[in-house]
Amino acid sequence: MKARRPNSREKILAAAADVARESGPGSLSLDAVASRAGVSKGGLLYNFPTKAKLMQGLVEDYLREFEEALEAARQKDSGGESPLAAYIRLSARDCEETQPSASWIFSAIAEDPDFMTPIKTFKQQLFERLKGETPDLKSLLVCYLAIEGLRSMNLFDSDVLSQDERQLLVSSLLEIAK
Amino acid sequence: MKARRPNSREKILAAAADVARESGPGSLSLDAVASRAGVSKGGLLYNFPTKAKLMQGLVEDYLREFEEALEAARQKDSGGESPLAAYIRLSARDCEETQPSASWIFSAIAEDPDFMTPIKTFKQQLFERLKGETPDLKSLLVCYLAIEGLRSMNLFDSDVLSQDERQLLVSSLLEIAK
DNA sequence: CTTACTGTACCGTCTGGACGGTCTTGTCAA
DNA sequence: TTGACAAGACCGTCCAGACGGTACAGTAAG
Numbered sequence: 001m002k003a004r005r006p007n008s009r010e011k012i013l014a015a016a017a018d019v020a021r022e023s024g025p026g027s028l029s030l031d032a033v034a035s036r037a038g039v040s041k042g043g044l045l046y047n048f049p050t051k052a053k054l055m056q057g058l059v060e061d062y063l064r065e066f067e068e069a070l071e072a073a074r075q076k077d078s079g080g081e082s083p084l085a086a087y088i089r090l091s092a093r094d095c096e097e098t099q100p101s102a103s104w105i106f107s108a109i110a111e112d113p114d115f116m117t118p119i120k121t122f123k124q125q126l127f128e129r130l131k132g133e134t135p136d137l138k139s140l141l142v143c144y145l146a147i148e149g150l151r152s153m154n155l156f157d158s159d160v161l162s163q164d165e166r167q168l169l170v171s172s173l174l175e176i177a178k
Numbered sequence: 179m180k181a182r183r184p185n186s187r188e189k190i191l192a193a194a195a196d197v198a199r200e201s202g203p204g205s206l207s208l209d210a211v212a213s214r215a216g217v218s219k220g221g222l223l224y225n226f227p228t229k230a231k232l233m234q235g236l237v238e239d240y241l242r243e244f245e246e247a248l249e250a251a252r253q254k255d256s257g258g259e260s261p262l263a264a265y266i267r268l269s270a271r272d273c274e275e276t277q278p279s280a281s282w283i284f285s286a287i288a289e290d291p292d293f294m295t296p297i298k299t300f301k302q303q304l305f306e307r308l309k310g311e312t313p314d315l316k317s318l319l320v321c322y323l324a325i326e327g328l329r330s331m332n333l334f335d336s337d338v339l340s341q342d343e344r345q346l347l348v349s350s351l352l353e354i355a356k
Numbered sequence: 357c358t359t360a361c362t363g364t365a366c367c368g369t370c371t372g373g374a375c376g377g378t379c380t381t382g383t384c385a386a
Numbered sequence: 387t388t389g390a391c392a393a394g395a396c397c398g399t400c401c402a403g404a405c406g407g408t409a410c411a412g413t414a415a416g
Contacts, residue, residue, distance in 0.1 A: 008360080008361080024290060025288050025291070026289055029405060030405080030406065030407085031404090031406095040361075040362045040363060041364095043362065045406095045407075046360070046361060047360095049407095050406085050407080051405095051406065106284060106287050109203055109204075110202070110203050110284060110285070110288040112202060113203070116334065116336065119336075123338060124336075124338050127338045138350045141339070141343060141346060141347040142320060142324055142347065142350055142351065144327070145323075145324040145325075145328055145331075145347060146320055146324040146327055147323075147327065148326075148330055149323035149325065149326030149327035149328075149330060150323055150326075150327075152327060152330035153323075156294060157291075157294075158298040158301060160301060160302050160305045161319070165319060168315065168319060169319040169323060172316045173320065186395080207370080207372085208373080209370090209371075209372095217396075218396065218398065219372095219373090219398080219399095220377095220396060220397050220398065220399090221395070221397065223374085223396095224394090224395060224396060224397095225395090225396095227373090228372080228373075229372065
């Protein structure tokens, strides 16, 4: 909304995600984030008066980017493709990045499980929306859950699939979603 | 009320899981576990000399139970059912319990992400095994990932599905796995 | 003068874990 | 049968360190 000058905010958020990924979700301390962001602790507390606000910022940023990407994927290349198919493609692309990218979520959960509720309601709404747009419920269920599985693997950094297998999976899902 | 048999160990493990679920994964302190288990802190440290050992115990217990349940599901009711189908049924049953049951995993990850490696390799082996037993790779991929998604939802306590939907999903997967 | 910080010093709380003590049970010689 | 003694299981306390957060003086830019 404001904060025209400071890209400090973004730097701090990025630093927090980095620290969580590299040093482990349990080592996300304010000191670590500040030094990683190249900012003094006072400066960090200036942007995020409390650790909870920091986490909240992480969540909000994540959700905002997700929503933007989703909307973009829907509007683009819409060559007769179903919304479900667009979601599958988007998610597959997300999970191809080797970085788990969102392991800060574990930090947030450890801090307070309630940080998950915005994410939960977001997903709930997404699913509800897809239900309204997908004729066959069975296809939706299978595809949505499989994508959820892919995301989970990415998050836990425990990808069991080879490149070929992932590609085969995605094409199978797209066929189901057709 | 002394002279305890070493079922203290099991009580402690159960208490740790309870504390993680109820007070949040970040509040799994030795004191909390000890008092929950009805054991002094010294007694806890006697059974698990370090917090890391406690986590390790949690992981090992979890994996052992999983393996036993899997083997039981394979051998039982094998009315011509494929191993993949057995795995689907077992997992669906697991996820029907309303308790997330394994949210201590978040505590373990926060403590040290390396606690996940045994779980990762276990899953890797399971997947490899299923690959050897399932004729159609596409079916396996879709079903395995969908189940993974179900587990993830259960773990994050963010179940988007209704009872009916979950049932429909499982039957769809079983048909695919047929 | 305001905004956006930096830098340092400090406080209260919580946590893991080390330590020494205590109670119970098992073993075995006399 | 008994008494001594060792080992196992557990208790309760204490402590050093880390962490979140506060306070405050200073500063560079617009």
